Amino acid sequence: MVSAAQRKYILFLLFMVSVFNYVDRTILSILQIPIKKELGLTDAQLGMLTGLAFAIFYAVLGVPIGRLADYWQRRRLVAGALTVWTGFTALTGIAASFASLLGFRIGVAVGEAGSIPASHSIISDLYPPDRRATAIAIFGLSLPVGILLGYSSAGWLVTNIGWREAFFVIGLAGLIVVPFMWFAKEPKRGTFDPVEVAKAPAPSTAEALKILWSKRAYRWLVLAGGFHAWAWYSVNSWNAMFYVRVHQVPLPTVSYYLALVNGIGSAIGIYAGARLADYFGTRDVRGRPRVIAISQLIMVPIAIVQYLVPSHVVSMVLGAITMTMMLVYYGPIVAVAHQMMPANIRGFTSGVLTLVVSLIGLGLGPLVTGFLSDKFTAAYGVQGLGYAISVTVCASLVSAFMFWRSSVHLPNEVLNKEPVKEAELPKEPVV
Template structure:
């Protein structure tokens, strides 16, 4: 075995030394990733009031302004991380996106805020895919879905902190201060992250063109490999379909609550934060744990998300239709959890569609599809639909917009079921 190559993965049934501390730091950075990304949702109302922005313009700020460069730059940055240092790429990305988050607080117009959001997207492009690869390197295959689910807790926790922290600061001071505070905190933790998180030796595979060697592959080699695997396409477009609703509804839900129920910004923050923490955390952990338990049959890495998506759609609709605040809270918790079940199993499957040295690049290609469609399309689409419905439905336009797009969850479930048919054939076994 060559120098710098890790022991065969199946001989290591436990995580690498220091894995728990590395996971804690990766999770902390991911919390800031989603905190900075989703804080805009709770601040939408005061920003729209001060800058005079429509729902469609706000949808652009929350979606396309962030998603286009975030999705596309993730691919070359992740290839760089595969070839150099994943921890260094994440550290520099954290400083970059946190700085532009702070600059959002200085915006005086739609254009200013648009450019600042583009900067946030550029920075965050270097954060997630290299982190997926680090988690996969530190944890053995049969623990990987749970590990990736724990890392992905950054999504609900970061979103909840962004909503709660942003809402509190905006309601007690102003929305600009919220951006200054959250961006500054991200910059402060960057040196600690680099001090703690190191790149381990890369494991090897027993299948594929580079079996038994930690050879590095180009973006195009990885892309061509994945293009020949139907599982990748079904998983990517299934996740993207669900993300259209996850990002779209998540961004507009605070505005929907404010327009539908007679409560203030801070009370809305508590509502959304509670749904994200209770539903999101439980769904994320359950998805990873169940996938690891059933993972002896690879099909369950796709079947489990399919079941969750299909079950969640009608419960979400019931929550949107009710006019009782507490009933809406209870109903939203369930589909919020079901919507997050996919993270552990699907991200694990993507890691195992390629050889270990190509994991960050494969993750970035997966996220390219997921985020361009989900993040770029969902938020903007719901804003446009709401604007179109406004002359007829008035303050109910966001409610009707959400109901219009909920059937996309069923489409996501169907695509995951199709992935289950090919996943065993496309899986790459480690040594």
């Protein structure tokens, strides 16, 4: 039995692992400016490094590693993954060409692929369905914290010691958490599932895929996540370049602005989105995906104005609103997916979700935006990057429609029977 104190401790460790995930991923979006200058890279190549090349390995390997998380000790899988990606982040500091940069980023992707599915599976066995979106959101606060630390530390490090040394310092720092994660307690699988579901043996991969495909709400959910991630990853990858190139804001200023916007704004969006989703979702199961859809319909027009308005001050204010609204989806999407699936395939469920979201969002978003930027810049000058990002964020309109469609099918596809009750489940808030 996992005690209340252990529950919080494990969630904190997963949070810290994920912080380093986003720190390691974020620093490239800041450091790409001096890297581009030193190595002579194009926008399309930068889009490849921050997008498709990373996403293919991160997404594809997430499925088999997610499947492994349904059988093996998840805490040690997370610890091993952290060791791999932080090591490759440090090695990025010795890159001398686009090819070597690409190889090291692939190594980071291979390591990070092992973290998210196993972490989601652990959290779903720590907290019941009515508290799960909030718990996942608390874990998800690692995203704004990691981005805040990534932007602020990368901006300071590149100014004071250089971009290569920045990769060394940030990469090696993540190794501190590895032993704590390795020896953490493993929660019992299926704690909050119906008895017959919790005791059922894990299905084969083919059977697990059949279960996932049978859920129409899940199919719409993962596609919706992919299209929204297309917009989010593009914005996150190109914001620094946009303000430096289009508005001539100094890089250190941009670095600290993005640190605050992503740290504070994203944190508000993630936590508020999860609380709203759990509030409306406990009254109507369709509430969780509908909270996401409504937030995206509000966000898109604000984002378009952000990238077209001539004033950098107005743009930055709107950017804070955009980033807050963009991260509303983080907790609810995983909570809804796991609410439909038994514990013995939840790692696999998150792996498939990560596959689709990463290939569509991380893989294509930054890359296509880079190609559009090259074309629009040739035709319209420096404002071409703003036009490219404005086109990209419209993918969230498609996503809003898909999240709403998922909500329509959801009532018939959740695990309907009463879950197992854990007698010692603490009643205090997860925070």
